[in-house]
Each structure stands twice: as structure tokens, then as C-alpha cells.
Amino acid sequence: xxxxEFVARRHAAGELVVQPRMGFADPAAxxxxxxxxRNAAAATVGTVTLDxxxxxxxxxxxxxxxxxxxxxxxxxIVNHPAEVTRGMLDGLEGPDFPVQVRHGSARPADIFRAMIxxxxxxxxxxxxxxxxxxxxxxxxxxxxxxxxxCDLLLDAEHPAGRPHLETFGGCMMGQLCxxxxxxxxxxxxxxxxxxxxxxxxxxxxxxxTNMTQDxxxxxxxxxxxxxxxxxxxxxxVIYAYMGLFPRTSDGARGLLGTAAELAVTTGSERxxxxxxxxxxxxxxxxxxxxxxxxxxxxxxxxxxRVVVEDDNQVYREAYALVDAVLNSHADLGRAIVVAFKxxxxxxxxxxxxxxxxxxxxxLDATGRLGWSxxxxxxxxxxxxRHHADRITSSTLMSALSHVQNAYDAEALEQPMRAIGxxx
Amino acid sequence: MTEELHAYGGGVATGPSRRTVIVSSMASxxxxxxxxxxxxxxxxxxxxxxxxxxxxxxxxxxxxxxxxRPAMLVLSSVNGHGHQDGLRVIQRLRALxxxxxxxxxxxxxxxxxxALTAEETAQLLLAGFDAVFDDQQGAASFRRFAATLxxxxxxxxx
Numbered sequence: 001x002x003x004x005e006f007v008a009r010r011h012a013a014g015e016l017v018v019q020p021r022m023g024f025a026d027p028a029a030x031x032x033x034x035x036x037x038r039n040a041a042a043a044t045v046g047t048v049t050l051d052x053x054x055x056x057x058x059x060x061x062x063x064x065x066x067x068x069x070x071x072x073x074x075x076x077i078v079n080h081p082a083e084v085t086r087g088m089l090d091g092l093e094g095p096d097f098p099v100q101v102r103h104g105s106a107r108p109a110d111i112f113r114a115m116i117x118x119x120x121x122x123x124x125x126x127x128x129x130x131x132x133x134x135x136x137x138x139x140x141x142x143x144x145x146x147x148x149x150c151d152l153l154l155d156a157e158h159p160a161g162r163p164h165l166e167t168f169g170g171c172m173m174g175q176l177c178x179x180x181x182x183x184x185x186x187x188x189x190x191x192x193x194x195x196x197x198x199x200x201x202x203x204x205x206x207x208x209t210n211m212t213q214d215x216x217x218x219x220x221x222x223x224x225x226x227x228x229x230x231x232x233x234x235x236x237v238i239y240a241y242m243g244l245f246p247r248t249s250d251g252a253r254g255l256l257g258t259a260a261e262l263a264v265t266t267g268s269e270r271x272x273x274x275x276x277x278x279x280x281x282x283x284x285x286x287x288x289x290x291x292x293x294x295x296x297x298x299x300x301x302x303x304x305r306v307v308v309e310d311d312n313q314v315y316r317e318a319y320a321l322v323d324a325v326l327n328s329h330a331d332l333g334r335a336i337v338v339a340f341k342x343x344x345x346x347x348x349x350x351x352x353x354x355x356x357x358x359x360x361x362x363l364d365a366t367g368r369l370g371w372s373x374x375x376x377x378x379x380x381x382x383x384x385r386h387h388a389d390r391i392t393s394s395t396l397m398s399a400l401s402h403v404q405n406a407y408d409a410e411a412l413e414q415p416m417r418a419i420g421x422x423x
Numbered sequence: 424m425t426e427e428l429h430a431y432g433g434g435v436a437t438g439p440s441r442r443t444v445i446v447s448s449m450a451s452x453x454x455x456x457x458x459x460x461x462x463x464x465x466x467x468x469x470x471x472x473x474x475x476x477x478x479x480x481x482x483x484x485x486x487x488x489x490x491x492r493p494a495m496l497v498l499s500s501v502n503g504h505g506h507q508d509g510l511r512v513i514q515r516l517r518a519l520x521x522x523x524x525x526x527x528x529x530x531x532x533x534x535x536x537x538a539l540t541a542e543e544t545a546q547l548l549l550a551g552f553d554a555v556f557d558d559q560q561g562a563a564s565f566r567r568f569a570a571t572l573x574x575x576x577x578x579x580x581x
Contacts (some may be wrong), residue, residue, distance in 0.1 A: 052451040052502050056478055061451070065507070071535045073503040104453060134453035136478050174456070243456075281537035282503055349459050351476035393463035393562075400456060 001095035002161020003122035004200040004233050006045065007269050011235070015043040016263055016299035017270040020288040021102065023049030023074030025066065027088040030075050033285045034089070038097045040289045042296025045270070046092070046099035048120075050074045055105040056135070073282060077101065077114045085118035098122060100166070106130050106137035112149045121158040124166035124204075126189035128336060128345075132352040133173050139340055139354040143192075143333040150196035162200040165193045166237060170204035170221070172347055175243030176361050176399060178369045179208055179217035180317030180379075181347065187224045187322055190234065192332050199232045202270065206239035207259045209403055210367040218266035219308040220315035224322060235269035238262055240295075244404040245278035250411035252276040253294055255403065260298040265306040271295055279404070316382050321345065324378040343376030362388040363399050367406075444569075445493045447475040447484055449500055449508040457499045457531060464562060468569050470494065481515055488522055494572050495526040501558075505533035506543055510550050517551040526572060530556030530565060 001009070010017050020037055024030045034046045051074035053061040062076040077085060093099040100122040101115045108125065115123060131142035153163045169185030186203045193201055205221055208214055218236060225234055240259035246252045256274055263271045273291040275283035283291075324344045329335035339345045343356035350357065358375025364386070372388035374380060389395070446461045448454065455477050462474045475487060488496060496516075500508060509529045516522045529552050533539050539547075544555045556565050 052453065052504055055453065056451055058451060061507075070507055071503070073535050133455060134477060136476065136480075281532070282535050349456070351455050351458060351474060353476075391463065393460055393467055396460055396463055400460070 001098070002158075002200070003045070003098040003100065003164040004202075004235070005161060006095070006098045007202075007235055008233070010043045011269040016260065016268070016296070017045055018042045018260075018292045018295045018299070019045045019100070019270060019272050020047050020283075020292060021049050021272065021274075022047050022283075022285070022288055023051065023102075025051060025072035025074070025076060027075075027080060027084055031088045031092065033288070034092050034097075034099065036285045036289050037292065038092060040292040040296070042292050042299075044097070044292055046097055048075050048077065048099055048101050050101065050103040050105075050111065051076050052104075054078050054111065055103055057105070057107050057110065059110075077118070078110045080114075082114065082117035085114070089118065089120075093120070095160075098160075100124065100164075104130055104134050104168075106135040106142040107145050108149050109145060109152065112152045116152065116156040116158075119160070121153075121160055121162070122164040122166075123153075124168055124202075126167045126169050126185075127192060127333065128185055128189060128340075129168035129172055132340075132347060132350050132355055136352070139352075140337045143337060146192070147196060147333055150193060150198055154197050162233075163198065164200040164202070165198050166202040167193070167204050171206040171239050171242055173350060174206065175208070175241075175403075176349060176363075176369065177347055178317070178361050178371055179205075179213055180220070180314045181321060181345070182206065182208075183217050183221045183224065183314060183318040184321035184325070185345070186221060187228060187318070188325055188332070188336060190225060190232075191228050192336070194229050194232055195332055201229065201232050201234040202237045203234060204237050204239060205268075207241045207255075207262055208369055209363060210369070211258065211262060213314065213368045214262050215266055215306050215308050216312040216314040217318075218262070218268060219310065219312065220318045222267075223310060223315060224318060228322075236266070237270040237272060238266070238268045239272045240274040241403055242274075244401050245274055246404050246407040246411065247279040248408045248411040249276040250414070251404075251407035251409075252278060254411060255407045256291060256295055257298040260295045261302050264299050264302040265304065266308075267305050271299070317379055320378050320382050344378055346375045346377055360388070360391070362386060363402055367402065442469075442471050443473060443491055443493045444470040444495045444497060445473045445475060445487055445491060446497045446499065447479045447487075448477050449484075449498060449505070449512055450478055450480050451504050451508060452500045452502045453477045454501045457501055461497055461499055464566075465497065465569065468566065470569075481512055484512060485516060485519065485522075488516060488525060489519065492521070493525065495528065495569065498527065498529040499531045500529065501532040503532060503535035505529065505531055506539060506547065509533065509547055509552065513547070513551040526553045528552060528554040528556065528565070528568060530558070530560075532558045 051072040127146035167189035277283040346359035360373035
């Protein structure tokens, strides 16, 4: 059973598939992490997250670290021989436990080759989302690289089922990117994969700052995918909040629980979790398993889909962005490059040289993300602009910490209430 | 300060600038919110800021420091590789005669296992960093360090 079939069957059975981020340099540690993920009390898929050196094709630094026993922040799939990776997965990965490779590279050809050689068929990323926020690679080069990787994936034999690609575009910058642009980028990357011939796709969306706005965003994402990916099998993957995470355990669990609620109420099929260690360090296997268990339990306790207005504000903005890009060039890869050059796509606070950097976002009093500066974004007729005050280091930090503080405060107030006997 | 000095990657031979601070990641680190924040913070302390962005290769860091001769180089890393990357980068920069006394600081989440040990911090200082700011310390100690630079004579060798 392939990645897509596993997710579809669990969804049909009423289960939310939950997945960690997890990567260890040592094959035995990686295997133990996957085994623990598989045994968690939830419907899980496994993750092999690669290290940061592999992302930037620095195999020499990986080799140095492996030789000298220096810790890496992920599994170096290019340096480990294919038979080592196959051995690491042997008896674990399979129809009941698909494994996805997660990396973050704008130059991923060697990663794709290593993954295919190891018998894996599911990965994620995209020409924009793994270039602009995470690299110095020129956008047009990243587009060429990702087109080539789609070919690599489609040309290879995959005995376990159709190769699967997930967009990372719905997670751009982790925080403070207005949901409409997240939706537009996720859709555009999905369409990029689709036009290359990929037919098994998932589209990401990362939890932001306001539940209602997030639900509108997932609705918009579904509406656009239904229209643009008619012959693909696709599902939605929600990412638990990717910005500054609550420092208290209760706050972190509360925020993860809200992400699970977002996933279930929007009919999303899969959730990438975060742990109670997130604010402090890279989580342990046990912390990841606890997060999977918690997310699964919350998902089981939530019932019912939310009813969202089809033609909501997030949809209108996302539609305008996607439409402007598609009208920029017949070839979608060129269109994306041209759109960024003209500022038709412009990611707030993104430092990459190919990003215009004129658009700015802000958080309103209700926690909704909006635009304070539009730059050249084609949203002048769609958005009510808000002139926010000039951003300073402390106002930026407040916006970045908004969710962290809200969930920590809630967690810290509970025992105070208990002591005060207010209930 | 001349216009040329503002030009990105200008490679213009200039004297040290007390007003310019370079904010940068290192080669393997893709995170940028820390850099966006530092750019604003250092700017508010009265410096011109050159923000080199994500995944800065050692060669670019070296050439930017040589051409701009900044009042300070601020390296920020949050991916857990900061200790290893920091040691490599500082040894490379300190090997260049023009950069031996340039103030260089590093901060962030520098190890994969949370805060660095005292020994790891000492290694970074011994290798040539002027200060190491652990994630837990907040911005206050960094502000105090930066204030000593903006207050008076340049510490950069001519």
C-alpha cells in the first residue's frame, strides 16, 4: 500500500494520520525512532528528516561529523549507502507504515536519488518553499532543480505504489505570512508537481494565529485544488504551529490540540505534530511519541466539520494571487519566477534576494493575520489595507511571540485559578 | 561613509566602519526570523545593518567582512549546528590578518542538545569569539555588549 492509499484508508475509517518530524544521524537511532512512531497510540506515518548539511549538499561536513562522532540534526541519507538505509527501514516501513523523507533542500537531486535507491517513494518540499526561506539558491535554479526531481521520481520504479509529493508552500516562513499567500503557494506548488505529471499529492497548510481564519484557509485550499488538480489524488496536511512554540508543557499540548482540532474540523487527512520540547531543543523520541499520542487522542475527541463560507476573504485573496501567477506565463515554472520578480508574489520578512520584500503583514486585535503593506501584490481591490505602525524589534518580537504567550499564559493561569478557588 | 560602502557585495576596499554591523547565519542554517529580529535590534542601537540572510557560505562571510570591515559581526544560529559551524567559521576569519581583532559574537540555539556546556562555550571563546550569547540570556546582555562598541573608539584594527 502506498503513502496515499494508507492516508486515504485511515481517513475513510475516521482517523487522522499523525506524523512527527524526526531525524537522527545514526541508522540504529533512526530505526528506533521509526519503530516508536509506528507503535504510538495513533494512526501514524514515519518520518526520516535529513540533516542541515545534506540540505545544502555539504556532504563533506556530514562525512567529517560522522567520522568524528559529532551530532547531526538529522539523517544523512546521501552519505549513508542505500543498503544501510534499506537495512534501517527493513521490516518497519511497508504497507502499514509508510515513511516520508523530509529535507528542506533547493538542490535536492542527490536526496531524491538516495531516497529512490533506498526504496522510498514519498517526500515533500517545492521550488518556492524550499528555496526562498531556506537557501541562497536563485529561484529560477530551484525551479529547474525541482522539475528535474519530479522527473527522477516519475522515471523510477516504485513497487510500493505511486510516488507522492507534498507541498511545503503552506508553511512559508513558519509564521506571520498571511494565510491567503500560504494557500496560494501551496496550490501553485501542487500545480507545479501536477503539470510535471505527479498524480499523488498532498497540500500543506500550517496553523497560524486564528482558528476561524485557518478554517477559511483550508476551505480555500480545498476549493482551489479541486479546480486545478482534477486528475490527481490529493489530501490536506496540517502542520501544528511552526512559529515560536509555548514554553510550558501544558501550553505546548494546548496548541498541538488546537492544531488537531483544526485538522479534524476541516476534514484534513494528516497532521504534522510539534512537541513540548519545541521551544527548548530538538525533541527526543519519547517526546515525539507523546505528541503523536496526544494529537491522536484530541482528534478522536473532536467530531463534526465546520461550515465555512466558500467565498471567504482568504479564498478571494488566494484566488487573486494564483490567477495573477497563472497569467504571467504559460509555463508555470517561468510564471512563478516572473511573479516574484514583479512582486505579484512577495513573502513578508523573507530575506531571499529574489523576494521583493515590499509586502508586510500584521496581527490584528483578534489574532487574524492581515496585510499592512501590499507592495505589488495583486490584492489592491481585494484587501482592506491597514496602516500598521512602523515595526521595531520589540513589536516584531511581540507578533512572533503572540501565540507562545497566549498559550503559556493560559497554561500558567489554570493552577492560579485552582488555588483561588474561582470555579 | 561612502555610497560604495552601502552597495551589497561591493568588494570596495575601505577602512573599518564603526557604523556598520554585519548580521549573518552560517552555511547550514536556513532560519531567518532570528536575523530579521537582529537586523531591527542592531539598527535601533544606531548601526547600519547588512543582513546576509540564510545559509551564508564561509567564502561570502569572509569577503563581506574584508570589504566592509564592520564594527561587529553578529553570527546567529538556531539549527543545532552552531557550535560546529561557529568553530570552523571563527578559525577561518581569525586566520586573516585584517580580521583578527574584528569583534565577532555568536548566539542562538548552538547545540543539538539544548544549551551549550561551559566547556563548549569556552571552546568558542578560545577559538576567537568575543562573546557567546546563549538562547536563554535574552537580548539584554547582547545590547550591553553592542553598547560598548557604539559608545567609543573602534575596536577594529586599521
